[in-house]
Amino acid sequence: MKRSTRRHLVQGVLYVVFIAVVLFVVLSADWGRIQPYFFNLDVAASLFPEIVLTAAKNTVIYTLIAFVGGVLLGLLLALMKLSPVLPYRWLATGYIELFRGLPALLVIFGFAYALPIALSWQPPGGSTGAGLIGLIIVSSAYIAETIRAGIEAVPKGQMEAARSLGLTPLWTMITVILPQAFRIITPPLTNELVIIIKDTSLLFIAGMALGDRELTVFARDGLTSTANATPLVIAALLYLVITLPLTQLVAKLERHNKRGR
Amino acid sequence: MKRSTRRHLVQGVLYVVFIAVVLFVVLSADWGRIQPYFFNLDVAASLFPEIVLTAAKNTVIYTLIAFVGGVLLGLLLALMKLSPVLPYRWLATGYIELFRGLPALLVIFGFAYALPIALSWQPPGGSTGAGLIGLIIVSSAYIAETIRAGIEAVPKGQMEAARSLGLTPLWTMITVILPQAFRIITPPLTNELVIIIKDTSLLFIAGMALGDRELTVFARDGLTSTANATPLVIAALLYLVITLPLTQLVAKLERHNKRGR
Amino acid sequence: MIPVSHTASEETGRGPTAAAPAIEVRELCKTFGTNAVLKGIDFHVDQGEVVCVIGPSGSGKSTLLRCVNRLEEPTSGTIVVEGIDITDSETDLDAVRTRIGIVFQQFNLFPHLTVLQNLTLAQRRAKKRGKREAAEVARKNLEKVGLSEKADAFPTQLSGGQQQRVAIARALSMDPDMMLFDEPTSALDPELVGDVLEVMKQLAREGMTMMVVTHEMGFAREVGDRVVFMDGGVVVEQGVPEDVLGNPQHERTQLFLSKVL
Amino acid sequence: MIPVSHTASEETGRGPTAAAPAIEVRELCKTFGTNAVLKGIDFHVDQGEVVCVIGPSGSGKSTLLRCVNRLEEPTSGTIVVEGIDITDSETDLDAVRTRIGIVFQQFNLFPHLTVLQNLTLAQRRAKKRGKREAAEVARKNLEKVGLSEKADAFPTQLSGGQQQRVAIARALSMDPDMMLFDEPTSALDPELVGDVLEVMKQLAREGMTMMVVTHEMGFAREVGDRVVFMDGGVVVEQGVPEDVLGNPQHERTQLFLSKVL
Amino acid sequence: GGGSDDAGADPSAGAGGLDLVSEGSLTVCSDVPYPPFEFEENGEYTGFDMDLMKEVAKGMDLEFTVQDVGFDGLQSGAVLAAGQCDVGASAVTITEERQASLAFSDPYYDSLQSLLVPEGSDIASIDDLGKKRVGVQQGTTGETYTRENAPEDTEVVSFPSDAEMYASIQAGGVDALLQDLPVNIGHTEDGAFTLAEEYPTDEQYGFIMKKDGTEDLVAAVNEQLTAMRDNGRYQEIYDSYFTE
Ligand SMILES: Nc1ncnc2c1ncn2[C@@H]1O[C@H](COP(=O)(O)OP(=O)(O)OP(=O)(O)O)[C@@H](O)[C@H]1O
Numbered sequence A, B: 001m002k003r004s005t006r007r008h009l010v011q012g013v014l015y016v017v018f019i020a021v022v023l024f025v026v027l028s029a030d031w032g033r034i035q036p037y038f039f040n041l042d043v044a045a046s047l048f049p050e051i052v053l054t055a056a057k058n059t060v061i062y063t064l065i066a067f068v069g070g071v072l073l074g075l076l077l078a079l080m081k082l083s084p085v086l087p088y089r090w091l092a093t094g095y096i097e098l099f100r101g102l103p104a105l106l107v108i109f110g111f112a113y114a115l116p117i118a119l120s121w122q123p124p125g126g127s128t129g130a131g132l133i134g135l136i137i138v139s140s141a142y143i144a145e146t147i148r149a150g151i152e153a154v155p156k157g158q159m160e161a162a163r164s165l166g167l168t169p170l171w172t173m174i175t176v177i178l179p180q181a182f183r184i185i186t187p188p189l190t191n192e193l194v195i196i197i198k199d200t201s202l203l204f205i206a207g208m209a210l211g212d213r214e215l216t217v218f219a220r221d222g223l224t225s226t227a228n229a230t231p232l233v234i235a236a237l238l239y240l241v242i243t244l245p246l247t248q249l250v251a252k253l254e255r256h257n258k259r260g261r
Numbered sequence C, D: 001m002i003p004v005s006h007t008a009s010e011e012t013g014r015g016p017t018a019a020a021p022a023i024e025v026r027e028l029c030k031t032f033g034t035n036a037v038l039k040g041i042d043f044h045v046d047q048g049e050v051v052c053v054i055g056p057s058g059s060g061k062s063t064l065l066r067c068v069n070r071l072e073e074p075t076s077g078t079i080v081v082e083g084i085d086i087t088d089s090e091t092d093l094d095a096v097r098t099r100i101g102i103v104f105q106q107f108n109l110f111p112h113l114t115v116l117q118n119l120t121l122a123q124r125r126a127k128k129r130g131k132r133e134a135a136e137v138a139r140k141n142l143e144k145v146g147l148s149e150k151a152d153a154f155p156t157q158l159s160g161g162q163q164q165r166v167a168i169a170r171a172l173s174m175d176p177d178m179m180l181f182d183e184p185t186s187a188l189d190p191e192l193v194g195d196v197l198e199v200m201k202q203l204a205r206e207g208m209t210m211m212v213v214t215h216e217m218g219f220a221r222e223v224g225d226r227v228v229f230m231d232g233g234v235v236v237e238q239g240v241p242e243d244v245l246g247n248p249q250h251e252r253t254q255l256f257l258s259k260v261l
Numbered sequence E: 001g002g003g004s005d006d007a008g009a010d011p012s013a014g015a016g017g018l019d020l021v022s023e024g025s026l027t028v029c030s031d032v033p034y035p036p037f038e039f040e041e042n043g044e045y046t047g048f049d050m051d052l053m054k055e056v057a058k059g060m061d062l063e064f065t066v067q068d069v070g071f072d073g074l075q076s077g078a079v080l081a082a083g084q085c086d087v088g089a090s091a092v093t094i095t096e097e098r099q100a101s102l103a104f105s106d107p108y109y110d111s112l113q114s115l116l117v118p119e120g121s122d123i124a125s126i127d128d129l130g131k132k133r134v135g136v137q138q139g140t141t142g143e144t145y146t147r148e149n150a151p152e153d154t155e156v157v158s159f160p161s162d163a164e165m166y167a168s169i170q171a172g173g174v175d176a177l178l179q180d181l182p183v184n185i186g187h188t189e190d191g192a193f194t195l196a197e198e199y200p201t202d203e204q205y206g207f208i209m210k211k212d213g214t215e216d217l218v219a220a221v222n223e224q225l226t227a228m229r230d231n232g233r234y235q236e237i238y239d240s241y242f243t244e
């Protein structure tokens, strides 16, 4: 038997096994039993349009706030971590290690409750505002590492060329390093954005007013009042509607970068 | 004024501002008000040794199960995504996009409840077992992308050199590509491990028997029964005890890799 | 998709025959997307002949060489290696490849394996040689390139020139019938070029069939039996070195030589 | 930490004087960790002189050149550029650097800026030139290197030789008093080397002070006023090109030249 | 299972009539802890709901097994549909909407709500909540009651569980909590908070079961509840949790 023939045979067998597995899973599932709990049409209909106009909208707003805040704070932390000044480096490292090591749930809880107790200060935006501060803190720790990696990925020669032209360190950073760093990290940064979209579901731990509800809280409200899991499924679909275009964008950017190399 | 003098001055001012901010935060915090609610010694004492022997232990066990499962499934998905066979690529891409786009919370919920209903099948380990399947599914989607990136980061010349020596594609993958890919991705893979440690806190959505509780469930139960946040603080510290050595390891590996280049 | 001509293999049968040229390329075309890189190449290397291929950057030299062992899929045309039509989809490529040694500009040693393991891997997996036999062959070839004492070193511990000599020894360990070189000295510091060229001259003296893409005109003049000048995806001129290098007929050849000599 | 001698600047005052050499290096030592790379270099370049530095890989040529504008921090020794002691911590390095043009082996163009923007950036930020004046100077220098028509191209759209000529034009746009070159043609395809050398010869004819680290012995012989041979971190031999290249005194020089000529 | 022999007093709950998830035992799902309805003490599940179900199981001659499940799985009825347990006992309010998806037992507890405020607060009744922030637990009677009875301009903040609510009132995030009376009583113990008002609601708690195919189980549970009320066992348990 020739090798190429054998290879075709192996490939054929793999195909058959693969299709068999898919068929088995699909057929052995009792779709009729799932449907009333997970795809109840009446329940689904009762969620609209509010689930989009309030819940999805709030998810997007919270995501943008946490992302913009995270990028600004993250940029500061990244520069501190790369700074020659030792205490800055320590502070940034400690901050990043701390907030990357803790579950976001606990951090949000801490900021929502410990901060007001400690400082006798109510953050703007009430409980959601406090939760958002926690989310910004967590995301900035991750984003700081992404930005630092981006800065370090800019070839050292760029810095040297800029400095030997007489540019100051600040101007070098602004005009030469950061523009390239942000281009390099657009894919991982978009990934951070997707992660934040999903982490907004943790804001609930800080408590939420009716008009402030995002997708997960809204879905859980629906779940308790209807005693049915359909709201979670609808929420899941809406998450995909928001995140999938972004992950597609990341994939496209990565392909683009690869070609550019 | 000489430039270097000016630079020293600017740096000095920055220092002063920085120390002032730190002092302000420390002094304006009312530590006396925080202490009884967040560091109650009696409450803390009542948590031991169970919080270590049961909760932390379970967290570690769940993490290992989800990580090993995630790496095995992720490797399969990565190879499928790089395969020349179109349906494999589609399936892997769809799977990865789906489970990276959904909040882990919803996926765990789905697997904990939809799977048993649909298949009339109780996963081993009860609700925790079902939740773990969800966690494996989610982590495998992320790990697949990490492994794929690792494989693609192995210089193309390695594959070409191996193939032109007459090695088959399978042997090339096993003896040449994967060993290098895994070396490259040790840092991001360790990061995935840290993320999984923290994501085990989401297993609470699947519910948990007394002996199966991990750190977050244990701490939240403690919070409710003691009406005090000390259990959360202790849990946070224990998370750091588990994650910090790992993040340190990642940092060390990254420094090492950089030097090696 | 790939027009396949069986004539060559029908005439000569499988396996090398004294009469057949080592490499015979007929009307080879290769297109990347819309970029026609090879535009109908007719080219051959006789048994025991040393052919040097020269030409400007982008003229298609590497692509031609890579087509010869199907690292690139030809768009059309026929390539017959020792009487075997390698554009035929039934041909066992892995077996043919063990008979063609290739050395690239980038040395492409396997960085995770020692020098000895680099030399034995393909012997054992593709040639199914035993451990002892493979090591014996490897040591013999390491001695040939003057690096016996480096058997247990890792590639990164060697200088560029040493790495390239190991790459040659690795290719020789498969007992190839011919060796292809793609600018083997371009990535080397000038003072390390000599050692590599010396090894190649030695090979030529021993009667190895060789196809060498190079910018080293001195080597081409001294060692080459024939020089082929390529430009824009076609063979512009070929002949004995004295003619092509000393008295070029075509304008393009004259222009190129005026720049590099 | 860095021993500083004020004698040079005290003797000559600030600013260039006709008598002072353009570059004067005295007892320069540079250690990386435990690796002594420069072991007491005494070296100078006079106004209008073209000095070529040759030597084997790792001998410290690049390190010497990089010390001259403090891209590397000298471990000990003095470097006086146009009468200004640049190892003095009070020296405004950015101002000195605008007077020293550097061209690297890797062209280090800013990939996110057009050719024109590459040439105007430092003029505007470091020399505070107006937009129009900067563009004018840039165009003048682009014409000088024969690339007027590429002003609006991005670096990736240029060949290696064109990129290197842009890098030269960028350095010239700062109106430097001297130019340092670090193997400016090593990263180029052989047929692109000529254009770059031509631009450099033109510069030399115009009387530019130049320090050129190179492997191009032809250039050194034709253009160099003096050739300096370095090995193992010391200057082994120097003199007019005919002597050093044609009739080397030291064994190490002879060995090196026998390999590269 | 052998257990149903004894319950054979009622012909409708005859042997084999109950399709239990684990033969011979009554598996009860609950979202623990929610004191005093369900909580853990010395490694055992206890509380009002738990003690009642323990009696029910005993009366049906079944083993009593508890599964601690998450809030979402329980409230959506998914744990019942997924076959993890037979009965849900977790202070679930009987509502018409839920009855469309779940089967309820007879009511076993009249929901009493109350308003918790910090000591010295100027909130004396639900009518003072205007422009104030009041914390409620998602999916509870307290939440519904607040939305229906508090002034229009009250800001109602919902929380995943009582733990976060209590944390929030301490942090000053909310000015009052409207919650099950027994739960709020627990929060008055250290003296920082006090009860401003109590509200009888016309809502009641019931045990939940799967919607379809559990008619026999519902009847059997109801029968036990009736028997407990008749023989005074219900009052005994009630008093141990809700009367000083
Ligand atoms: N994988 C590929 N995809 C697309 N284009 C390619 C690919 N490989 C080579 N090319 C293009 O084919 C042309 C010829 O490339 P090739 O490497 O054969 O030239 P060469 O003569 O070897 O040049 P050099 O001396 O620079 O190595 C170039 O224009 C190159 O851009």
Ligand SMILES: Nc1ncnc2c1ncn2[C@@H]1O[C@H](COP(=O)(O)OP(=O)(O)OP(=O)(O)O)[C@@H](O)[C@H]1O
Pocket: C189, D032, D035, D037, D055, D056, D057, D058, D059, D060, D061, D062, D063, D064
């Ligand atoms: N940043 C650095 N850190 C540590 N060692 C360094 C660094 N830069 C250079 N070296 C070491 O200093 C020595 C001299 O390097 P240098 O680049 O000056 O040599 P060179 O003469 O320019 O060689 P080449 O011809 O290869 O460019 C080398 O051994 C190198 O490994």
Ligand SMILES: [Mg+2]
Pocket: C061, C062, C063, C182, C183
């Ligand atoms: Mg090539």
Ligand SMILES: [Mg+2]
Pocket: D061, D062, D063, D182, D183
């Ligand atoms: Mg150098």
